[in-house]
Amino acid sequence: MKKILVITALCASLSLAGQNSSGSFDQSKFIPDISLIIDMSYVNTNVTNDDLDNNEPTSNYGDYGTFKEFNTDNGFNLNYAELALHSNADQAFELDGVFHFNPEGVEVEEAYFTTKALAYNLRAKGGKFKSDFGRLNNQHQHIWDFADAPLVYNSFLSPEGLNAPGAQLQWLVPTPWYMKLGFEMLQSGNGGTYGNDFDKKDGESLYIGYLKNSFDINDASVLLGLSYVNGTSNIIDEDGTSLYKGNSEIYGADVSVKNYFDSYSYINWQSEFLYRQMKSDDTTLYADKEQSGYYTQLVYQVAENYKTGLRYEGFLKKSNGAKISVDASYKTSEFAQLRLQYSHDDAFKQNGNYKAINEIIFELTFAIGAHGAHSF
Amino acid sequence: MKKRIYILLFMFPLSLLANLNIAVTYPYIGALTKTIGGDKVDTVVLAKGNWDPHFVIPRPSLIAKARNADALIINGGQLEIGWLPPLISRASNPKININSKTFLDLSRHVELLQKPLNVDRAGGDVHPDGNPHFHLDPNNILILAGVIKDFLISIDSENKGVYEKNFSDFSGMWKVKLGMWKIKMANNRGVKIVQYHNVMAYFNHAYGLISIATIEPLPGIPPSSRHTIHLIDLIKEQKPCCILHDVYHSTKTAEFLKEKTGIKIILMPHDLGALDEVEDLVSLFDYLSGAL
Incomplete structure (x- = not known):
């Protein structure tokens, strides 16, 4: 009896509370767009992670750093559960937060504001965000054309890409075609070329600039981009001893021609070339001060639900080793995708010998909730 | 210079x-x-x-x-x-x-x-x-x-x-x-039609056409064989006059339905420029009201 009374009282108070929140002081309409994207895969490859971690400093994977961000293990992988929140903060700012939950913990993938009321076609961004360097760096994994990033991105820009706290200013140049000029300053030490000294990066910044152009020829859109980043590489070993320190520059050039046949199918040829120059006299860690790498890919969106792609990539100077990837994906709707990718890579060096890596990735990506549309 | x-x-x-x-x-x-x-x-x-x-x-x-x-x-x-x-x-x-x-x-x-x-x-x-x-x-x-x-x-x-x-x-x-369009469409009131996607809903509403099915099984989901087989039965049973098809989806499934049931396919422009003849708002509705 007493129990029933308590429950009744609880229900009454709950319904009262409910009334309050849906009445005069209701805020439920202000809930931001919330989405959850889950990406999982089954991977089968002929090399172990130890092999990959111990790749030789002179190998084509670059000279330092973990090898990849996603699909890391042979067998099943939960790559991430991405929680994304987006809303206008007020009339002047929008706010975005993107969080990656994975078995190791939670990572603030991005958290930034964007201005929406600046004059002269200017737009500013601040917080932690993916840089607009190159064609792929600012794209989230779930919209990639392949399950993995190009080797040159992993090696030069780190598996997480250029993604750090900083500020960005972009200007749409008043030309009849699309032209965007952007400058960014990011906190250094995010991995890749710019090192792993996350603790001693006081005041050290990466300076990034890029120019992007686009115009249409009939139903084809052409994109041409030039990018540049400059900063201090600061690489330490496990004990914190400095292994390498010096100024490094990366130049990037990208081109893409995307021809649409109708609303649902297109063919896209996209290529990117990155050149890196490391300026320290220190030769202990890096044998080569200059390196360059590239990828070129052809993606055919056959119909609304089917897509297939072919990518060829490698590094110059070190060897002629190259990686080739082919993938095909099927979507049951805009919110669920199945992808099968095979890649053959003979750019990998171990114990002085090149060793071919064969990899099959079966990847599933799902999205629920309110997720904003993607740009071109 | x-x-x-x-x-x-x-x-x-x-x-x-x-x-x-x-x-x-x-x-x-x-x-x-x-x-x-x-x-x-x-x-x-x-x-x-x-x-x-x-x-x-x-x-x-x-x-x-x-x-x-x-x-x-x-x-x-x-x-x-x-x-x-x-x-x-x-x-x-x-x-x-x-x-x-x-x-x-x-x-x-x-x-x-x-x-x-x-x-x-x-x-x-x-x-x-x-x-x-x-x-x-x-x-x-x-x-x-x-x-x-x-x-x-x-x-x-x-x-x-x-x-x-x-x-x-x-x-x-x-x-x-x-x-004029009202007079032109007067005889079509109550006529049953099939569509690809429910694009013509308001046109149907204005002139009393009855849309009995869509070729896509669910909005935004491409045709499936199971749904298409169901459509064949439905068309045979309810005898709609025609498929009012948009211009941008493939008419492949519609052609298959036509082959199986003899139903007519009519392309319906949804906007200016959808078909060459449709140059302005008047010609859009002239075309639509004359299509049946």
Whole structure:
């Protein structure tokens, strides 16, 4: 009896509370767009992670750093559960937060504001965000054309890409075609070329600039981009001893021609070339001060639900080793995708010998909730 | 010489300042805006009339088009949700921000049909605000013309007289046309039809056509063999007159249905430029009302 009374009282108070929140002081309409994207895969490859971690400093994977961000293990992988929140903060700012939950913990993938009321076609961004360097760096994994990033991105820009706290200013140049000029300053030490000294990066910044152009020829859109980043590489070993320190520059050039046949199918040829120059006299860690790498890919969106792609990539100077990837994906709707990718890579060096890596990735990506549309 | 070309290049957008430069999402909005605005406005249409209005390709060139617009008029009803938001964000132009005085969402001014009671993506890619293809009821065109007139006056009161006169001319002409289309369509009341996607909902509503099925099993989901087999039985049983097919989806499944049941396929333009004959709003409804 007493129990029933308590429950009744609880229900009454709950319904009262409910009334309050849906009445005069209701805020439920202000809930931001919330989405959850889950990406999982089954991977089968002929090399172990130890092999990959111990790749030789002179190998084509670059000279330092973990090898990849996603699909890391042979067998099943939960790559991430991405929680994304987006809303206008007020009339002047929008706010975005993107969080990656994975078995190791939670990572603030991005958290930034964007201005929406600046004059002269200017737009500013601040917080932690993916840089607009190159064609792929600012794209989230779930919209990639392949399950993995190009080797040159992993090696030069780190598996997480250029993604750090900083500020960005972009200007749409008043030309009849699309032209965007952007400058960014990011906190250094995010991995890749710019090192792993996350603790001693006081005041050290990466300076990034890029120019992007686009115009249409009939139903084809052409994109041409030039990018540049400059900063201090600061690489330490496990004990914190400095292994390498010096100024490094990366130049990037990208081109893409995307021809649409109708609303649902297109063919896209996209290529990117990155050149890196490391300026320290220190030769202990890096044998080569200059390196360059590239990828070129052809993606055919056959119909609304089917897509297939072919990518060829490698590094110059070190060897002629190259990686080739082919993938095909099927979507049951805009919110669920199945992808099968095979890649053959003979750019990998171990114990002085090149060793071919064969990899099959079966990847599933799902999205629920309110997720904003993607740009071109 | 080279210098002069550059100067011309940068002067070009300035020369547009004389008129209101209005960006619109679809060709029909462009035609209405031009009709009401006359020579006081220039319009820039973002989408192509012969491609799927749900899947407009967000080419960077569209950002350049929206960059110096003085106003933006959209269809709304979530028809643009898959392509327009990133363009607005990237155009860095406060005049086209949602909620700015120079932004107009037409769907807020007409009554939407088929507003779903429950929304779940297991039911396909449904429009939670209701069916957004409202411009295909020619009675709505008149309402929209009035909305655009009020909008233009609100941002450019100096030319109020021009906009009112253009509206009243259009309104007189359109009312005559409405009468003609009504007579033309009178015999089609109660006729059953099949569609690919429910694009013609408002046209059907206006003239009493009954849409009994769609070729896509769920909104936004491509045809499946199971659903197509079901359609064959349904067509044989209910004997709809025809498939009213949009111009942008493949007619492959429709052709298969035709082969199995003998049903007629009629291409229905949804916007200006969808078919070569459809050049303006009058010819759009002339075509639609004569298609059956």
